Amino acid sequence: MGPPPRARFEPFPVDLEIDEIVKNTPNFSFAPRIHCDAINEHPKHIFEELIRLNVVMKGVPLVIEGYQSHLNKHLFSRLFLQRSDRRENVRDLVKKESKPMSVSHYVRCLPTLTRSHFRKTERPQRLYLKDIDCPAEWQESLKSLLPPSLFYMNEGPHPYSGPGSDPLPGPDTPTYLETEGQDGKPGNLIARSGDLMSCLPEEMRAQNLMCYIGHEGTYTPAHQEMCASLGHNIMVEASQGHMENGEPTKPGSSIWLMTETKERQVVSEYWSSMLGHNIDIEDHFAQMKAWQAAPFHTYVVEQKPGDLILVPPLAAHQVWNRGTRTMKVAWNRTTVETLKMALDDALPSARMICRDEQYKNKAIIYYALTHYSGLLKNKTSLQHSEVVNLWKDFENLFSLYTDILLSESLSPALEPAKDDIELIKFEGNVVCSYCRCNIFNRFLTCPSCPVGEDDSYDICLDCYVLGRSCKCISGLRWVEQFSWEELRSKHESWRKQIIAMAKEIDSKSRKDQHVPLLSARSMLKWKPIAEICQKQLKIRPWVDIKALNSSPKDKSKSISPSGDGDGDDSDDDGSQPRKRRKLRNGNKEEGMDSCHMCRNIIPSWKLAACSGCNLKYCYAVLFCAFDIQPEEAMGQSHWLCPRCEKRCNCTPCQRDPAMKPHEPKHILLGHDTRKIADPRSVESLVNLRMSNWRWIPNLEANSARRLQQRLADIETKRVETCKENDILMNQTSSVMGKEGGDGSAGITEDPDAIPVDPSLLTLPYTGPVEDDEHPVGNGSAIS
Template identity: 50%
Template sequence: MPAHRTRLAFEPLSPELDIQQVVESTPNFEFAMKITCDAVDDFPLEQFERLVLYQVVLTGRPLVVEGFHKRLDKNIFSEKWLRGKYSSKVEEVCDLGKKVSKRFTMGHYLRSLHLLTSKITADNYTNKDRQRLYLKDIDCPPEWRDHLEKQLPPSLFYLNEAPKPFEGPASGKANLEAIPKTSQGERIAPAGDLMSSLPAKMRAENLMCYIGHEGTYTPAHQEMCASLGHNIMVDASDGTPEDGHPTVPGTSIWLMTETRDRPIVSEYWMSVLGHDIDIEDFFAPLHAWEIAPFKTWVVEQKPGDLILVPPLAAHQVWNRGTRTMKVAWNRTTVDTLELALNEALPHARMVCRDEQYKNKAIVFFTLDRYSKLLRQAKKLDNPSVKQLWSDFKRLFNMYKAILLSETFSQRKPEKNVEYHAFQSNVTCSYCRCNIFNRFLSCPGCVDLGGEDDPYDVCMDCYVMGRSCSCISNLKWVEQFSWKQLTDRYESWRRLIVSSDENDKELKLQFPTFVVARGQAGKKSVAEICQEQLARRPWNDPKKPKAIINLQSDDSEGEDDERSKKRRKMRQSLNAKSADMHRCHVCLHYEVNWKLAPCSNCDQHYCYGSLYRAFEISPQEVMEKHHWLCPKCRKQCSCGACKRDPSMKPYEPNTTVLGHDTSKVADPRSVDTLVDFRKSNLWWLRKFGDDVHGRIQKRQKEAEEAQVIWQKTLEQQGFSFETSPFEQPMQFGSANDESLQLDGYDEELPVDPSLSSPGLNR
């Protein structure tokens, strides 16, 4: 039987939970840092921005700015205004218990909040059938957006492209005149949100509203593409009667981790809780956080509280009271782009999560915009210009990595490459990530299986063995002229080198593309795809053949049971040839293109065994010009090698639960190298499944990295151990008694005015 990890069940929070008492009595719980709008007013805006950079981005801890409720216009930030202005607007309401959406008018939903809240009490809140209807991910009213843009510091707001006047905290001390301008009047300074660099039609709309009641929640997750999260509660019930109905004060409880703990959080979520943090479908119970091996930052969000969420910091939210109304958005910065390209996107690709932010395109268009600004800076000695140069160089290095990954083999350049002008809308049919330039498209899969679109697969997925059932014979497509991209590289490189002609190191740090290509030392992703297209067979869709997967199920079963299967399999595969070899680990014969050959010996390893037993991805093998197998590295953990006293068998460091992407990926998709649905639990149990040891190892790595990072920050002049901003004492909300109305046991009906078959679902 397959090995499975026990999954922890959902447990709601009590309406009578005293979060203050919980934090005081739990060693690894701590209230997040808070500052007030009034305190920000007393200091230059640059100092506040520096604190945000240090606390949220560099240190990776949440920050709360409270007091905005005194500055927001209560005439528009209210339930009454929203119901009066948008009462008839139809929205998708999420039924969290049934995991379905229903269509409600805004007015009907808002009028029903007191009823929904009254049905969840201290006596029945554990009942999983309680109705929890959450109005989430709806467009922010333009009136709210305009007002928030005036009140919030520009560097924190959605789609900010340059410093500009505003009316909020520290606005009186914002020295905009010190920032130089171009001849066209554009300020030469970094943008607060690099999404603004994209053409308007390419931008992701992520300024959203969330309206909830007691018991609604957002599962534990990380912000998409490692972006910075922002969430401000603009209104909530205050306990006074509304429209003749009693109310309960509305707040939201946030449980958050910090950025540096993400490896520990991920391992804890999988090995202990039995869930994958990248899937975003599990709200962890309070006791799971209380015993967690990492610090949990707690916020009880009230009206006027703006929460800044660090990149890749896992967090979950629980709404309390009759009503909470929040506005949320995300920002992309140079720091988040680095995390997105190196970490967040590979994880998203594994679980097939949409990449809405077009990160590689943001790098390209931001470089284009910044280069125009810097050419007019004329080496100005100005802090904003210096920061712009610093960001430009980091973006350039990201661009270099993107181009190097898409470079064809020098020995075998592709001649037949189709051109498809970049419009930002090409996504991988398998992983759904956005494709910046080069990709593979299958000419034979259009109109197959009821699909009208061509089957387009990104290079990273193809390397992993993901494709349509044709497997090979795919054609190359690019969305930019390669010469255009390389010319931009050289142009931007010359701009950097010319910024300081006395710095001789710049030419070494930023080499020409030809030199950079030679320094790579490994095959590019595009070059791997070229080789695999030649190795992998073509499966004619008009004469389909069964795709036989002979990979060993090495993630489950005992040695004796597997040996019987091996003998039976070997008997059916007596027709061995030069096109087949046996995997050194699972002992199954397989066609050569599904095996990784060692460059030093005659052993072959199937990619499934490498992935689950040794945590080696197909790309790690294929990108090397000379790959040494685990046996040659004295790390093999197969039965025979473990008896060798000189061998130090490799023990997996991370729990892999497996991902069934069939419900998300294009239905024409197949996996040919690794079955990513399978876990590595069998291999972990083979070594004793030391969960505590794996987590301890992650903790030690995080602590060592933190020490190095802290020294780096101190060298750069970052130190906020004694913040100039006041940090008031944190107090939890009072223990408010939940209200209960008798006679309302039935589920809230869908708006009667929307009862036509075409609207209800």
């Protein structure tokens, strides 16, 4: 069975009645809204808790409306842009190419571009001025208007004049440091950073304050915010339907369709199984019918001027622009909570598709700890709410830092000599040559590959375990960007600081879990990723690329799970795999063995051996058929194979009545990374261009069942999490906006609790998808 047909692009109609659609679609509702003036009615920490609990932790989008009356009408206007002489690249969404154009010319052409969408006989253009740098004047104006905790690159409190700027009596007033500034006034304020990106040195920060100017028919495909960050988007101006320069205009707005954070896995499965697209690639704008037929809840927003939308981390969303003109400013913020989501979820997904990690998440953790440690050393009152909140973030950041160091810990038995480890200065600019993710400290570099200027082949530890590397396969050297002793010393210093403060602060401290790094290393149940790399460097063969380039293809190339293609496959185009003669078990060559599933004879280092029955499975089969990452099998001292666990899905094992064949939970469409990765790269263990459709029985007929099961698993996990954290179910009290069934936001009485919604509303899927090239037939729910 092959992959499903890919759903085609279908524009939203110009006369779309979004209110009627939401009213008549069970799994649609408008996103919660609060008015910006309501911020004035409550202390600052209440507002910040509303955002943290409902948007970040609970993962529900929120709209803060009413800013249009506070915006500078002369500054945020088309006339301001028409006076600009800037040239930008305008994105042609139809031809998928960029065109250089002046901003003023583009703005003047918006009425003409819009009219083409109302004339059905014409093929409309979709020219979107997106991802351009925000004008400095706009940035300063928004900085003076929005609460600092929400704004871009915020390091701490600063004066502003917008809603919520009037100080209220209470514990939310920030505390000054004991030290004084050079002018004799109190020093910096003690408070958490609204955006932890601000803790990085300026040259390492990712600039993400962007403007988006569009017209009817321009759109942003379904996607998630980069690195699980918290998204912000405010519409600063739009056409009002009036005559402009003698030309009629259409009222401007944007239609947003958004999901919740907790349903990200269901959304990903739906995109793969039903629509035939990978949502991580961000290349598909789903049809309205696809959203209506989805088995998850969708929040809808019609964004108009003055609406500030907060997008939860990892929540899928897409945007459709309407009318003659929409002008928006967008940015992202990184918090302690989003950093954990990035390390656990976003970065592993980005690594698979080789998406650049621009935010340097691990470096943010290190520098944020340094910044917060300095603030806490100059505390004035440990009982102050700001100090307590800052200390909690410091403690959570320290836990993330511990996990990073543990993952990079080497085995003492295999640790290379200090002279064999190259030490370079950390400047935040080292990225993996394969996956393009930023490397914080330890990585591997190849001394054998030919290099140009600043073009060494560097591979991150996660990629190397997955089988990604240069063609040399092994013989790589270790590189550090920090002295290991320096990192351990900071870890111990911060650990002692946390324990000392925990004795004075009355909170639910986890101080008993903060043990010295060596003790934490001894308690690990899994081998760290760095130790796995050490062992793999010992068993993987070194390939002389000079000899390889002058001789026939290397005989050690792996065989794909289907048994008829190369796993490395670095030189062919992957369109038609070559057939390969299979060797009988009795004729195994030295260093070769057979895979229990695919029955192919391949090098032993590409096989995982079971500690129970000594059967061997190739890592490619484990990855595709059993959802087992190579790291999982390599990281266990006593690994049990799927057959011993009674879940093997090969034909002979299925004859055993006690066997419950495993059905892959994750659908892999296959992604060709060769267009992005360094051309010297190979995949020696897992061929990510292959899909796992053959391992999923009757996928087309069982897709709805799989999605419902995934939803049930999410609900079960949610309930268990609530019980573990003693969270009260469905007991919330409103502090801002209206409460009840109108979708308004609420906040729990317990500031450490997570508000919980009732069960999800779903609309069952009613048929397969189709596209122009692969018509499915009658009964399609998505045309």
